[in-house]
Amino acid sequence: MKSKINYIGIAVVLIGLILVLKALGGAISLYWLIPVFSLSIFNIYQSAISDDKYARKVYNHRLNFMVSKSVETVHTEIEPDLLFDKVVEEIRKSKLRISYASRKERLVVISTPMSLRSWGERIYFEVVEKGKNTDLIIESIAPGQVISYGKNKENTKKLIQHIEDSFTI
Amino acid sequence: MGIIVNLDVVMAQRKMMLKDLSKKTGISNVNLSILKQGKAKAIRFSTLEVICEALDCQPGDILSFEK
Numbered sequence: 299m300k301s302k303i304n305y306i307g308i309a310v311v312l313i314g315l316i317l318v319l320k321a322l323g324g325a326i327s328l329y330w331l332i333p334v335f336s337l338s339i340f341n342i343y344q345s346a347i348s349d350d351k352y353a354r355k356v357y358n359h360r361l362n363f364m365v366s367k368s369v370e371t372v373h374t375e376i377e378p379d380l381l382f383d384k385v386v387e388e389i390r391k392s393k394l395r396i397s398y399a400s401r402k403e404r405l406v407v408i409s410t411p412m413s414l415r416s417w418g419e420r421i422y423f424e425v426v427e428k429g430k431n432t433d434l435i436i437e438s439i440a441p442g443q444v445i446s447y448g449k450n451k452e453n454t455k456k457l458i459q460h461i462e463d464s465f466t467i
Numbered sequence: 468m469g470i471i472v473n474l475d476v477v478m479a480q481r482k483m484m485l486k487d488l489s490k491k492t493g494i495s496n497v498n499l500s501i502l503k504q505g506k507a508k509a510i511r512f513s514t515l516e517v518i519c520e521a522l523d524c525q526p527g528d529i530l531s532f533e534k
Contacts, residue, residue: 374506375506376501376504376506377504380497380500380501380504383497384497384498384501387495387497462508465501465506465507465508465509466507466508466509466510466511467494467498467501467502467507467509467510467511467514
């Protein structure tokens with residue numbers, strides 16, 4: 299499992315907080331509030347595009363520090379198209395909302411509802427053919443959040459377990 | 468080799484299509500395909516029971532062991 303702490307994001311948010319506190323302590327100047335407003339607008343933009351499949355590119359951009367994610371891979375010997383169908387079937391059974399599904403791209407995007415720990419995550423299921431084997435990449439992203447409070451890790455763990463259990467027929 | 472799933476052989480003998488078996492057993496096409504290809508991790512007794520009932524066969528006809 300690849301799940302790293304977003305140190306840059308945490309640092310930027312802390313600096314932003316210090317700037318706001320400084321601005322509130324003295325005379326409130328527009329200069330201090332510019333980075334805070336910029337980040338807020340960027341977060342609104344991230345939320346607005348969340349249902350779009352291209353949002354993944356924005357979330358995974360190396361300069362985007364306002365996002366936390368967790369990635370996990372399942373290795374199988376099942377044909378890619380069959381695995382894609384299986385994933386869609388299992389998602390439909392679990393009553394999660396499918397935002398986007400493409401058999402051609404072998405990509406499924408689902409959204410989780412808002413909770414106390416997050417504003418809702420986007421989960422990407424990608425079926426990748428690797429020679430004779432097929433990999434299922436599950437990526438959980440919490441847009442606009444530097445820390446997901448373990449929600450991303452929990453999502454990927456639960457989904458991996460669910461998919462693996464579903465191979466008991 | 469291990470456990471071999473002969474579901475495709477039994478289905479061919481009974482001249483039954485995958486979708487017909489799916490209708491009869493209530494098991495999805497996807498799950499039957501995975502089972503047929505021998506890619507399933509395990510099989511439940513309940514699944515084996517409905518398949519045997521639909522195909523009028525014994526579990527030994529569907530599963531075999533090869534060294």
